[in-house]
Amino acid sequence: xxxxxxxLALAAALPVHGQDKVLRIVPHSNLNILDPIWTTQYMARNxxxxxxxxxxxxxxxxxxxPQMVEKWSESPDHRLWTFTLRSGLAFHDxxxxxxxxxxxxxxxxxxxxxxxxxxxxFVERMDSPxxxxxxxxxxxxCGFVLEALGKPSSNVPFIMPKRVAQTPADRQIDDxxxxxxxxxxxxxxxPGDKAVYLKNQKYQPRKEPPSGTAGGKRVYVDRVEWxxxxxxxxxxxxxxxRGEIDIIEQPAFESYxxxxxxxxxxxxxxxxxxxxxxxxxxxxxxxxNNPKVRQxxxxxxxxxxxxxxxxxxKDLYRSCASMFTCGTPYGSPKGSExxxxxxxxxxxxxxxxxxxxxxxxxLMKPTDLAAIGKLPDVAAQLLRQAGFKVDLQAMDxxxxxxxxxKKDPPQQGGWNMFFTAWVAPDIWNPLTNPAVGALGExxxxxxxxxxxxxxxxxxxxRATDDAKKKALAEQIQARAFEIATHAPLGEYVNPLAARxxxxxxxxxxxxxxxxxxxx
Amino acid sequence: MLVFLxxxxxxxxxAAILAGDAATAEQIAAIRVSLGLDHPLVVQFAIWLAKxxxxxxxxxxxxxxxxxxxIAQRLEPTLALTALTMLxxxxxxxxxxxxxxxxxxxWFDRALMGFSVLGFSVPVFVLAYLLIWxxxxxxxxxxxxxxxxxxDGFVPFLRHxxxxxxxxxxxxxALIAxxxRASVLEALGEDYIRTARAKSLPELRVxxxxxxxxxxxxxxxxxxxxxxxxxxxxxxxxxxxxxxxxGRLTVDAVLxxxxxxxxxxxxxxxxxxxxxNLLVDLSxxxxxxxxxx
Numbered sequence: 173x174x175x176x177x178x179x180l181a182l183a184a185a186l187p188v189h190g191q192d193k194v195l196r197i198v199p200h201s202n203l204n205i206l207d208p209i210w211t212t213q214y215m216a217r218n219x220x221x222x223x224x225x226x227x228x229x230x231x232x233x234x235x236x237x238p239q240m241v242e243k244w245s246e247s248p249d250h251r252l253w254t255f256t257l258r259s260g261l262a263f264h265d266x267x268x269x270x271x272x273x274x275x276x277x278x279x280x281x282x283x284x285x286x287x288x289x290x291x292x293x294f295v296e297r298m299d300s301p302x303x304x305x306x307x308x309x310x311x312x313x314c315g316f317v318l319e320a321l322g323k324p325s326s327n328v329p330f331i332m333p334k335r336v337a338q339t340p341a342d343r344q345i346d347d348x349x350x351x352x353x354x355x356x357x358x359x360x361x362x363p364g365d366k367a368v369y370l371k372n373q374k375y376q377p378r379k380e381p382p383s384g385t386a387g388g389k390r391v392y393v394d395r396v397e398w399x400x401x402x403x404x405x406x407x408x409x410x411x412x413x414r415g416e417i418d419i420i421e422q423p424a425f426e427s428y429x430x431x432x433x434x435x436x437x438x439x440x441x442x443x444x445x446x447x448x449x450x451x452x453x454x455x456x457x458x459x460x461n462n463p464k465v466r467q468x469x470x471x472x473x474x475x476x477x478x479x480x481x482x483x484x485x486k487d488l489y490r491s492c493a494s495m496f497t498c499g500t501p502y503g504s505p506k507g508s509e510x511x512x513x514x515x516x517x518x519x520x521x522x523x524x525x526x527x528x529x530x531x532x533x534x535l536m537k538p539t540d541l542a543a544i545g546k547l548p549d550v551a552a553q554l555l556r557q558a559g560f561k562v563d564l565q566a567m568d569x570x571x572x573x574x575x576x577x578k579k580d581p582p583q584q585g586g587w588n589m590f591f592t593a594w595v596a597p598d599i600w601n602p603l604t605n606p607a608v609g610a611l612g613e614x615x616x617x618x619x620x621x622x623x624x625x626x627x628x629x630x631x632x633x634r635a636t637d638d639a640k641k642k643a644l645a646e647q648i649q650a651r652a653f654e655i656a657t658h659a660p661l662g663e664y665v666n667p668l669a670a671r672x673x674x675x676x677x678x679x680x681x682x683x684x685x686x687x688x689x690x691x
Numbered sequence: 692m693l694v695f696l697x698x699x700x701x702x703x704x705x706a707a708i709l710a711g712d713a714a715t716a717e718q719i720a721a722i723r724v725s726l727g728l729d730h731p732l733v734v735q736f737a738i739w740l741a742k743x744x745x746x747x748x749x750x751x752x753x754x755x756x757x758x759x760x761x762i763a764q765r766l767e768p769t770l771a772l773t774a775l776t777m778l779x780x781x782x783x784x785x786x787x788x789x790x791x792x793x794x795x796x797x798w799f800d801r802a803l804m805g806f807s808v809l810g811f812s813v814p815v816f817v818l819a820y821l822l823i824w825x826x827x828x829x830x831x832x833x834x835x836x837x838x839x840x841x842x843d844g845f846v847p848f849l850r851h852x853x854x855x856x857x858x859x860x861x862x863x864x865a866l867i868a869x870x871x872r873a874s875v876l877e878a879l880g881e882d883y884i885r886t887a888r889a890k891s892l893p894e895l896r897v898x899x900x901x902x903x904x905x906x907x908x909x910x911x912x913x914x915x916x917x918x919x920x921x922x923x924x925x926x927x928x929x930x931x932x933x934x935x936x937x938g939r940l941t942v943d944a945v946l947x948x949x950x951x952x953x954x955x956x957x958x959x960x961x962x963x964x965x966x967x968n969l970l971v972d973l974s975x976x977x978x979x980x981x982x983x984x
Contacts, residue, residue, distance in 0.1 A: 202943065204753050205709065212711030284718075326711065342721050344755065362764060363754040364943050365935035402836055402933035410823055410835040411933075540946070567702065570946055573712075574704030577719050592712060616715060 192394040193690050195674070198408050199398045199683070200422040203367050206356070207344040209284050212326040214595065218682045221385065222369045222396070223264075224330035224350035227255065227274065228322030229386030230597065232679045234445075234500055236322035237386035239378065240269065240331060240351075250313035250636055257304045260376040263333050263351045271300025276337035278308075278321075278329060283341035285327035287603050290633055291320045315636040316603060323604065324385045325597040325681045353377070353389040353686045354396060367398040369685075382678045382687045389686035392676070396685050405542070412437060412669060418690065419670040421683050424542055425483055431669045439667045442677040442684075445497055445596035446665035449478060449544070450607060451551060452658045454588050455620040457581045459533060459560075464526035466656030469533075469589075470511045472519035472558035473551065475662035482546045482664075489664040495608060495649050497596040498663060502642065507650025511659065519558035532561040534582040536590040538569040547591040547661065576617045590617075591661070597681045602632050602648045607658040618658065625651045694957050695736055698950050704728075705752045705948040726752055739954070748958070749951035753944065758955035762937065768838045769936035771848070772928070773921050775856040776863060777914070784864040785910065788871025789898055795876055803868055810865025815924050819858045819931040826854055836933035855932045859924045863917055870913040874906030881905070907978045915971035922960050 199218065205211045208220030229239040238244070242258035261269035275298045282292035294314040300306045308317065321329055336347045348356040354369035361367050377388035399417060402408055405424040411417045413434055423431060431437050451473065453460040460466050479489040492498035493508035505512060533555060537548035552562045563582075567575070572590060580586040599605040608629070612621035628651060632644040652658075668683065673691045678684045706722035707714070723729050727738065742749055748758035791800040827835045833854050839847035878884065879902050887897045922938075929938035937956060944952035975982045 204755070204947070211709060212714055214711075216711070286715075342725065362935065363756065363761075364765075364940060399837075399933065401838075401935040401939060404931050404933065406820065407823070407836050407931055407933055410828060411837075414827060414831075414835050416835055416837065568946065570708050570948055571702040573707040574948070575702060577704060577707050577716050579716070594712075614715065614717070 193392070195393045195396045195419070195685065195688060195690055196417045197396060197398050197419045197683075197685070198402050198411070198417055198421060199400070202364060202400050202403070203398060204363055205344065206348050208330055209281050209327050209341070210344045214326060214682055217326045217328055219356070219367070220328055220330045220350075221680075221682065221684055222352060222354040223348055223356045224332065224352045225261070225269075225389075226322070226328060226330060226385065228318060229384060230322050230324040230681075231383040231386040234384075234600075236318045237380075237383070239322075239386055240274075246317075251310040253308040253310070253317055255306050255308075257306075258378075259304070261351055262374060264349050264355045264372060265333075266374075267333065268303065269331060269351050270303040270334075271306035272303075273334045273337065274306045274331055275300050276334040277331045280332075280337045280339070280341050281327060281329040285323075285329070286606060286609070287316070287320050287323055288327065288329065290603055291317065294633070312634070313636055314633055315641060316601075316633060319601070319603075322385075323597070325595055325604075351375075353391045357395075363400070365401050367400060369396040369398075371395065377686075384678070384680050385684065391686055392689045393685075409669075412671065415671060418674050419668055419683075421668050422543075422666045423669045425485055425488065425666075427669070428485060428488075428667075436672050437669055438672050438674075439669050440677050441665050441667040442679050443595070443665060443667075443681060444679060445499060445600075445681075446663055447593045447595055448492065448497060448599055448663045449482070449547060449591065449593050449661035450599075450658050451547070451589055451591050451661055452576075452607060452618045453620075453656060454582075454586065454618050455657075456579055456613075457586060457588065459528055459531045460588055462526055462528075463655050464522065465528050467510055468519050468522035468526055468528070468558060469555060469560070470653070470656050470659050471514035471522050472516065472554045472560075473511060473659045473661065474514060474554070475511075475660075477554065478547055478550045479662040479664065481550045482544065488666070489662055492660065492663045495599070495652055495658075495660050496602070496605060496645060497600040500596065500600045501638075502601050502645035502649075504642075504646050504649060506646040507653040508660075510653055510656075516554075516557045519554075523559045528559070530561055532563040532582075534563045534565060534586070534588045536572045536575060536587050537564055537566045538572050539566050541569040543666070544591050544593055548589075551589070551591065579613065579619065593664075595681050596663075602629050602645050608648060608652045610652075610655075610657065620655065620657045622651070622655050622657075625655065625657075692736070694954055695739065695950075696732070698948075698953055699732055699735070701948070703948040705950065708947050709752065739951070743958075748955035751944075751949050751952045753947040753949040753952065758951050761940065761952060762955055762959055765935060765937045765940045767840060767936075768934045769925055769929070769938060771841065771852055772855055772859065772925060772934065772936060773918075775852055776859045776921060776924075779856055779860040780863040780867055781914065783860075784868040785871050785903075787864075788868040788910075789875050789903055791868070791872040792875035792879060792902075793894075793898055795879075800872070803872070807865035807869045810861045813861070815858060815862065815927045816931055818861055819855075819928060822854055822858055823931075838932075838934045838936070851934075855928050855934060858932075859921065859928045862920060862924060866913060866917055866920070867910065871903075871906070871910050874909045875902050878902040878906045904978075908975055911971055911974055911978065915968050918964055918967045922964070 201215045203215045205216045208216040226239050227241050228236050231237050242256045244255040246253050282288040294310045296309040296311045298308050336345050339345045353372050353375045355372050357368040357370050371391045371394050377390050380387040382388055408420045409427050453466050475491040483489040493505040493512040494503040496502040535548045552564045555562050576590050578586050582588050606616035609615040610620045610622035610625040613619050628648045635641045676687045676689045678687050706719045710719045751758050791803040794800050826833050839851045841848045887901050925938035929936045941956050
């Protein structure tokens with residue numbers, strides 16, 4: 173009997189996959205969409221990085237580096253770009269990656285992604301004169317071809333087989349065949365339970381060391397399992413402490429103290445640029461249809477109270493006066509004085525001068541999203557101190573997401589302001605940052621309209637000189653602060669927590685699982 | 692129909708959830724069209740009803756799977772959890788209730804009644820965290836989270852299920868023990884018990900064969916009614932213990948405004964509830980031969 177019990181105990185202790193090295197991860201959210209072009213969800217993007225490869229990557233110093241591309245050239249008038257793919261690239265089904273696959277993938281991406289759409293306004297045509305070559309013909313020169321192709325966050329221009337990329341852009345793909353370092357185990361995918369990625373044994377990494385989304389993508393584990401069922405923050409910590417999982421991608425801020433206290437657990441900041449908080453005004457309806465009122469609100473929004481209340485851990489946040497991520501090429505305090513040098517008295521003066529008539533400001537507060545849930549409370553308090561009437565309305569995040577798409581007046585189910593957070597690459601330049609788009613009702617929620625700002629963004633898109641681009645980005649930001657498109661509310665990082673035997677984390681916008689070793 | 696209407700009146704837009712944070716209003720509108728959410732409510736209802744009548748619960752917006760397949764995939768963990776919970780509850784709480792009734796007014800009776808009050812009062816998630824802290828983190832006996840399918844081996848299956856089942860069974864035990872005690876207590880005051888004792892029958896036989904058997908109907912009834920309690924408890928328990936069952940699916944579907952899945956789940960849970968209560972009603976015939984339908 174004792175022998176039997178011992179055998180049973182041993183059987184229970186053994187991992188299901190005997191000798192396999194399995195990396196068990198709790199991702200930051202659920203994975204339900206497997207098409208990283210169709211949606212901008214970060215989980216779909218992270219899935220994309222596992223399965224697909226990219227033409228270019230962005231390294232740790234935010235420089236664009238070739239990835240699938242071996243070499244490229246640009247005509248003297250900047251209108252013809254020729255790219256050669258490196259040899260040995262193959263999809264998971266064994267088919268070689270060709271220029272035609274690339275062209276089809278870029279066409280589909282160009283219909284969904286904001287930066288891709290902008291790029292396509294310059295593109296006359298694309299073709300593939302030979303299997304390992306593709307060309308982009310531009311109508312006129314533009315300065316962000318490589319930035320667009322090496323874009324590290326949603327929507328990333330992942331390369332898919334032509335047959336998959338030919339799926340209409342408004343329909344989700346069904347085939348997850350890529351050419352990336354992992355193969356998606358579709359038969360083992362259980363939405364809401366787990367997603368499994370197997371090492372792509374035939375993947376040929378670049379020779380360079382890994383750096384951001386660029387460099388050699390070497391895989392040192394046999395499989396990666398995303399635990400999609402483990403959503404409770406405390407249960408995640410318990411599971412990590414017990415060694416039932418290896419990594420928590422985004423622990424709750426209050427979990428860091430207990431996690432750091434455990435000698436078997438490390439806290440790793442693999443995304444040092446982190447995230448930026450943002451408060452978005454609705455430009456369509458009173459009182460925020462008045463730029464002077466928005467300016468008054470900006471003046472009330474000192475960043476420190478938001479960060480202190482929301483994050484609490486001083487090491488994890490910083491004030492940043494820039495609308496484009498601080499510490500990146502376009503990060504600058506230009507034009508931010510209205511907010512960065514503000515105080516309540518100034519906000520009160522501006523509000524008085526604006527002619528504000530006491531219209532209540534409807535703030536939407538998500539009650540189920542711990543990462544941003546306290547921002548509206550702080551905003552409400554600061555706005556009240558400045559003299560605003562505030563109507564703080566609590567709801568779950570998905571109600572908020574649905575409601576913010578409504579253009580109705582606040583009293584008919586619309587809104588005046590909501591808060592969100594962006595990963596750095598999504599907002600670090602004037603073309604990727606959706607909040608500085610000012611095309612009116614075609615813009616991102618909040619719908620600012622400002623021809624002057626759009627003209628500057630167009631000039632930025634056309635500029636090919638780095639110094640000029642930097643100067644234009646500063647002008648764009650100054651104009652955006654002037655018309656108060658939105659309120660940047662500071663930056664923060666949300667380091668991952670892992671068992672100490674996990675090493676080799678790569679720095680990037682999301683969580684990248686090549687180069688990671690399980691010792 | 693009521694559920695269908697209520698869901699559509701609930702704030703939140705499944706298309707906006709699917710589109711992601713950077714999507715434009717136009718992209719969201721296009722997704723709404725692709726999901727058929729642009730049709731008038733009457734048309735949406737008619738389409739759903741027509742599919743339902745042909746046995747099709749529809750396609751999940753969020754998981755992009757047939758709802759029937761989705762429910763079937765998640766059935767095993769929930770079925771296993773509820774079965775073990777019911778087994779534990781019945782096996783433990785009925786004897787305890789009988790003993791409490793037998794020792795009415797004594798320390799055991801008072802302790803059990805105290806426990807049942809506690810069992811009703813402590814929220815399931817608090818109990819879950821306490822048990823995890825003690826059994827998993829301090830003693831290291833059982834895993835913190837997860838589910839192992841029975842096909843992967845009986846021992847891991849049981850190891851993952853014991854703690855959630857204990858968590859879930861406490862409230863159920865409290866309910867059954869209280870009702871058992873009250874029913875048996877009432878039966879013990881009946882003439883036939885006095886007669887049985889006068890015939891010098893062993894006390895165990897008196898309690899089980901005469902008192903418990905005659906008190907069985909309210910006990911079985913409360914077990915049936917308690918299934919609704921279990922369904923509610925499963926939602927919380929599966930979330931804390933990361934069990935990919937129907938409870939967790941319900942939470943995900945509600946948060947994602949996945950209307951077809953929510954409707955499918957409500958239909959499924961309603962059918963289970965009706966079926967269990969039907970079985971309870973039918974069991975009366977066996978428990979009390981005087982009852983005829």
